Amino acid sequence: MLKTLRCIVSNSCWVALSSAAMLSVVPIGLKAQVSDWPYWGGTKAFQRYSPADQIDAGNVDELEIVWRRPAADRSVTDADPQLRISGNFRATPIYVDGVLYTSNGVGLVEAIDPATGATRWVQPFDADSLQTTRGASSRGIEYWSNGSQDRIFAVRLGNLYALDPATGEPIANFGDDGAVNLIPEGAETFSLVSSAPIVVNGVIIISGTVNGAGDGGTQWRGVHSEDVRGFDAISGELLWTFHAVPQDGEFGTDTWGNDSWQGAGDLGSWCCLSADEELGHVYVPFTAPTAAYFGGHRPGDNLYSNSLVAIDANTGERVWHFQMVHHDVWEYDNVGPPVLGDIVVDGRPIKAVMQANKTGWVYVFDRVTGEPVWPIEELPVPQSDVPGEVLSPTQPFPTKPAPIATQGITEADIVDFPEVAQVARATVANFVTGPIFTPPSIVSDEPGGNQGTLTLPGSWGSANWNTGAFDPETGYYYGFANDIPRVYRLVPTDEPDADMPYWSPNREAPYLDGIPLTKPPWGRITAIDMNTGEHI
Numbered sequence: 001m002l003k004t005l006r007c008i009v010s011n012s013c014w015v016a017l018s019s020a021a022m023l024s025v026v027p028i029g030l031k032a033q034v035s036d037w038p039y040w041g042g043t044k045a046f047q048r049y050s051p052a053d054q055i056d057a058g059n060v061d062e063l064e065i066v067w068r069r070p071a072a073d074r075s076v077t078d079a080d081p082q083l084r085i086s087g088n089f090r091a092t093p094i095y096v097d098g099v100l101y102t103s104n105g106v107g108l109v110e111a112i113d114p115a116t117g118a119t120r121w122v123q124p125f126d127a128d129s130l131q132t133t134r135g136a137s138s139r140g141i142e143y144w145s146n147g148s149q150d151r152i153f154a155v156r157l158g159n160l161y162a163l164d165p166a167t168g169e170p171i172a173n174f175g176d177d178g179a180v181n182l183i184p185e186g187a188e189t190f191s192l193v194s195s196a197p198i199v200v201n202g203v204i205i206i207s208g209t210v211n212g213a214g215d216g217g218t219q220w221r222g223v224h225s226e227d228v229r230g231f232d233a234i235s236g237e238l239l240w241t242f243h244a245v246p247q248d249g250e251f252g253t254d255t256w257g258n259d260s261w262q263g264a265g266d267l268g269s270w271c272c273l274s275a276d277e278e279l280g281h282v283y284v285p286f287t288a289p290t291a292a293y294f295g296g297h298r299p300g301d302n303l304y305s306n307s308l309v310a311i312d313a314n315t316g317e318r319v320w321h322f323q324m325v326h327h328d329v330w331e332y333d334n335v336g337p338p339v340l341g342d343i344v345v346d347g348r349p350i351k352a353v354m355q356a357n358k359t360g361w362v363y364v365f366d367r368v369t370g371e372p373v374w375p376i377e378e379l380p381v382p383q384s385d386v387p388g389e390v391l392s393p394t395q396p397f398p399t400k401p402a403p404i405a406t407q408g409i410t411e412a413d414i415v416d417f418p419e420v421a422q423v424a425r426a427t428v429a430n431f432v433t434g435p436i437f438t439p440p441s442i443v444s445d446e447p448g449g450n451q452g453t454l455t456l457p458g459s460w461g462s463a464n465w466n467t468g469a470f471d472p473e474t475g476y477y478y479g480f481a482n483d484i485p486r487v488y489r490l491v492p493t494d495e496p497d498a499d500m501p502y503w504s505p506n507r508e509a510p511y512l513d514g515i516p517l518t519k520p521p522w523g524r525i526t527a528i529d530m531n532t533g534e535h536i
Helices: 074-079 257-262 421-428
Strands: 007-009 021-026 064-070 094-096 099-103 109-112 119-122 142-145 150-156 159-163 179-181 189-191 198-200 203-206 209-211 228-232 238-242 274-276 281-285 307-312 318-323 338-345 348-356 362-366 376-380 394-398 453-455 469-471 476-482 486-492 523-529
Touching (some): 074 119, 099 150, 274 338
Antiparallel strands (some): 007 021, 094 099, 142 150, 150 159, 159 179, 203 228, 228 238, 307 318, 338 348, 348 362, 469 476
16 A cells, blocks of 8 residues: 555555554664555545555565554444444555544544554544444545645545544534435435545545345335435535436436336446546446346446446536446446556557456546547347347457456366366356356256356456556556356246346355366456556
């Protein structure tokens, strides 16, 4: 994370550590070097890059723990001795003007002295709220200043909070005594556990997860739309709403056949916003539709599912969009950050945005116009034999860069270790396999019958929220990918009130003595020169 004198690490870093604590580690004998980390992705470009260079391959083995602290300050745990903090401590601290700020293990903001690990302040809280699940740690918070006012913005328990960075106290003239209620009418909760607010030219942009009607399994009607909203950073006033599922008269409703846009929801951006403040654009990666594994009830491409959308932060209007997967039945979300960087391709400077997808591709666009930097071709893909399902006949295939993960499964991909090879081949024989975009299949109860579609990437994807970093000095993009197969199973629905004839139960693929069915590597990091589109 912060490659400065003191490297503050938590469970959100690419470092394997206990989620119960944050630690500070330092090489012996080095002098301090300061490098701010003002947004949880480094900057609003989400490059996850620091120019600090005191820690490198030559001294990283000298790091020693200087301090360690729990996932929540003692004042929080003392307020409720029965409090159990989730093991999923997600937060990446931000570092501004010599202070660390972070969402703690129960979602409260804490300010920390980076030299000692001592608590400077904890966001005021009601002890009765500590046991609430939706009060868990978020992945980040936002620091904002207009030169005369400084504020920290955080989301917890359905509220957007504005806090004084010096004291942690709520800003009284923001919203209702320092908080804005984010829960839409009729919904049960709103959470932002996987992202952070982002402020662009005085507008706070919020995306997140809404809970309400619908279960994403056998029902889809009436699920709340997980819209993107813009709020005034001074007053907290709602300025605009961008509908994740287009509404009547808006661009994109025709991509939802049978007027299915009227009941569709649960299609939001639960991770990783980025922004170009000079352009005034915020870049929003959208996820899959509700009940993503069967789409017979929603004919068409289904915008803005699986799309990257550039939104004007001042107005909330769409500037441009690109849909990576049409009519998704694989849960191939855009779930990682849109990473912004300046590149030079064939002598032409380009302000780029690089979006990794669960498919294993990194899609690269001119972030001003939305034009692909390299051609993206619509190519034919396998079609479904599930009754009522009509897939898109084509999907977008980037010509560059090459994918950072294995796509599809062939016989040559099956694990061939002597101890398990024969069993692996026999096991895979019970599944449908094929190239990427081979659709889910109906499970058979007959002995030796079909057990679903085994494929790579699976619904967890290859690229997820932790994928994407960019070095502006070299133009290299770094992508992390999983290569673990999963199964797309469809079974008939037996619930009398179900909205769908088929749904997908457990999608885990079998393991053989702890070994996946496909050959290693089961995970990798790939460096791509974005000036050429070639893997390095």
